[in-house]
Amino acid sequence: MANQYVSMDNIRFTMFDVHKIERLFELARFSEMDKNAVNMLLDSVKDFSDKELYPVFREMDEKPAYWKDGKIWVHPAIATVMHHAGEMGLIGASFDYEDGGMQFPLSVMSGADFILAAANNNLTGYPGLTSGAADLLVTFANQEIKDTYVPKMISGEWGGTMCLTEPQAGSSLSDITSSASPQEDGSFLIKGQKIFISGGDHEYCDNFVHLVLARIDGAPEGTRGISLFVVPKHRLKEDGSLEHNDVATAADFQKMGQKGYCTTHLAFGDKDDCRGWLVGEANKGLKQMFQMMNGARIAVGRDATGVASAAYYSSLQYAMERPQGRKLTSAGKKDPNQDQTLIINHPDVRRMLFLQKAIVEGAFSLIMEASVYKDLEDTAQGEEKAMYNMLLEILTPIVKTFPAEKGKEAVDNGLQILGGYGFTSDFVLQQYYRDVRIMAIYEGTTGIQSLDLLGRKITMENGKALKLLAKEVMATIEEASTFDDLKPYAEVLGKKLSQNQQVLNFLVPFAMKGDYERFLADATIFMEFFSIIVIGWQWLKMATIAKQALVTGNHSYTTDFLEGKLHTMKFYYKYEMPKTDGLSQIIMDPEVLTVIGDKELIA
């Protein structure tokens, strides 16, 4: 188990047994895929991660990316990962054949990318964002732009980024001021500052393809005046050579974690010579970008889960090797003549381990659920397509936020298991602790995700998405209830669904009255509340499949593995599910304490 960062058994169990991704391979789009190919892909990604990603993880932290002389200097492993990801076809794997892709389902890629993230979350963003940027071009750009950029991006030669944030407008994209002035040749002169641009520059790609949100001169105020541009670092000359496109790298933000993943400040058009080309429709930039954002949000959830997974196995290894203390005797004392016990035998340590396992595997299962919805949405038509879209929409903020928020808690518990050692640089836990912290900020903070969940997703089309989701949960409850020993947990989940309805019956009238501030004031608490139930659903689903396998004598997994699933489900229902009772009280408390009032009350 040395240096384990994921459980391949768990990945396979979640993909094939719980979420049954083989059913996707019956669809025309994915018909060239089969279980064997997926297993080979997962194995080769694991092998690559073992050899190239995991070994440099700590070094990337110790030698952070930095800015010098107008350039960003990064770890050479980035060359390896971009090259190899291109070679393995991972960057464009989910694209259509005609766009150079392999039409891999997202659910397959989510499994593969999860392994990469667990091995080294400082590296995955480089090919990951490149893939997302290329995906945007494939979807919205004209053929000329596609031909110019996409092949070089999916081969890993050119990097891709998304440039949203500006210094004066963090989460508030309506306040973007970067400008785009139309030129006679159909291009635009781009001018503006973009910050927090992940993977925005380094020496290991020949060019960078920035997807930039900016306003065309005279565009409307707010989000309705934002357009999307492709702005390369170097533009292509007629003869095919590259010339500088007036994109300057102004700085690299130094950070608490993910130090190997550069976070750049880019200045576009300081010399009035930065050209961009419109992608898709004018003034529809934000909507288009959001197609990528949804993918990016799932990716953040997956990365957060990956970090938590690696931290979990690291703390588990320590707990299984470290002798310390003794079991209590029936007099409540310790007998110093006994040998020390391994710390995994202390109930509090076991609790911290099971908590991590419950978070990691629960989150991974939810990611897989959302990935399957995405694949079904992509392949379905009409009403069915709309249904999967709704399910994906309501889950996305949770897929992003649960792993980010509870991932912090998981890693925190992992670190705690090591005691003082966990705080030292001698062990890796402290790096996971620092790295995972960004996940609740990336691609829309937890506050933003929570507003999205309650203010948009729960209420859209009169709560249709929620009704669809409830139906899915009910199906799991029904299936679990066929086993007598799962029935009590199925009943708990049913009650929590009703509790959610009660909470919404309290909240929604505020929105109906136009009191949106009040409606959304505790959106973050609602996110916490609702996520507990959603992950409870995933755990019941996993437990049901494990139970089926035990009953039918399915030998794909060991009995310990399957019993461990049941045990962890019980753990989740004992230690996490009851928390909804406190949280629902908070949300339904009539007292309003955060909406209005003097700032003087706080200071």
Place this chain on the structure above:
Amino acid sequence: MANQYVSMDNIRFTMFDVHKIERLFELARFSEMDKNAVNMLLDSVKDFSDKELYPVFREMDEKPAYWKDGKIWVHPAIATVMHHAGEMGLIGASFDYEDGGMQFPLSVMSGADFILAAANNNLTGYPGLTSGAADLLVTFANQEIKDTYVPKMISGEWGGTMCLTEPQAGSSLSDITSSASPQEDGSFLIKGQKIFISGGDHEYCDNFVHLVLARIDGAPEGTRGISLFVVPKHRLKEDGSLEHNDVATAADFQKMGQKGYCTTHLAFGDKDDCRGWLVGEANKGLKQMFQMMNGARIAVGRDATGVASAAYYSSLQYAMERPQGRKLTSAGKKDPNQDQTLIINHPDVRRMLFLQKAIVEGAFSLIMEASVYKDLEDTAQGEEKAMYNMLLEILTPIVKTFPAEKGKEAVDNGLQILGGYGFTSDFVLQQYYRDVRIMAIYEGTTGIQSLDLLGRKITMENGKALKLLAKEVMATIEEASTFDDLKPYAEVLGKKLSQNQQVLNFLVPFAMKGDYERFLADATIFMEFFSIIVIGWQWLKMATIAKQALVTGNHSYTTDFLEGKLHTMKFYYKYEMPKTDGLSQIIMDPEVLTVIGDKELIA
């Protein structure tokens, strides 16, 4: 408010108004103290912190302490703080006059030390541990040892440490193997390795006085065979000069946070020439050390609260200066033609600010409560002394753990308010985030504190400490109930007390049956549960005093300050108190999932 890290008003309100420390000055021991002197002390400590501690805080993180050539190299500010703390008399302030002290109450020192910790938690340990070590000598050592070491320690010339942890025995002190062999001259030859020794060596003190736990040859196994020794780095020769005492500095642990506070690995007696002298009675070392440990645990709680306080004001300043986003209109939309609002006006940001305030001020009030109990214990006699001792004993694990655990949450929320900036080294929040993480590990981890609370303190003398504490809480409930608008909160607190009784009625029978593993399996959850109630008590107490001041028109504080106290109490009762309902369910769940079972279930 630039660079604010504490509220002096809040410190004074908590000390003088809520906990009425002036009543202590009527006691003989503290009769030379008065309110004016305390205020002068607080002001001078604040002034010193502003000028010397706070300005070097970030630099100490950027240039960590390190080991080179057998020595530890630290920031020169340590010279300043040791010198100044000695000069101001802070190191020995609480000692008897005859021991060179000023007989300051702990409650006064807790206020002063809180300011220091908030200004720079990387510095406070140096004088703090020196004070604790000197205190142990003053209490247990013979006159010769006291005369040799204490004056140099309280002047700040020599540093003091406590040496408990050994590599093979972290929290399990019964497994300490450092040895002490009696010599003819009455000294002992000391041999052993000690790790995680805070402030264990540096160039700015002439000598280090280590208080070392070790076993005298032939001593019993376990904790009953541990003795306490004073082991200087340099021993005093007859002529008064210093000679090396074979204490080698083997390493400095590099850490995630508190990088300016060195964490050393000391090797005693590698050349068989390390002398130590017994302090107090043989084989009573652990008990004696625990006198210092209790003080150290309160100090950790105070430091954690200090970090959280500094993080709170830093995020508050950002929230009051940063424009971003807009208030929602009654259509649930934002109007881009409006100016951006300051982020403090967003309900979710206000929630994160009030949460920090509730944690910081609640924790500080509890620290003050415990400090007053300590002062009363020190000055009372007979049954009264026993009573205050009991109250202090039951509160100590909470005083240590609530600020450590909820301090993490507070700082996490502070960082989140800054969004992406919070993760960057451009802002200080990420340093507080890293620094505060150690507090749940120092001086007994949260798991250890929770075992202490439930396994020892709650049950001791048939629950006498708890009964005494409940009486204190009832007194607060009664006083609050004289105000109609506080009555509902007083009733909530009363119900929570009953809920606690219910929880214990469920748990204690396990202990009575000798099933201690089961009794203590969820001790950490009980800690979380019980702490919420205890801090709820502190908030009701603060609110009552604020209400009294508002009603009587006391003008020592602004109306905003007092209304802010009431508002934050309400916030705590809305957002934190309901959580006990989920937690009590967890504890009273009959299912046992962490006590026994294969380790295979986890992996």
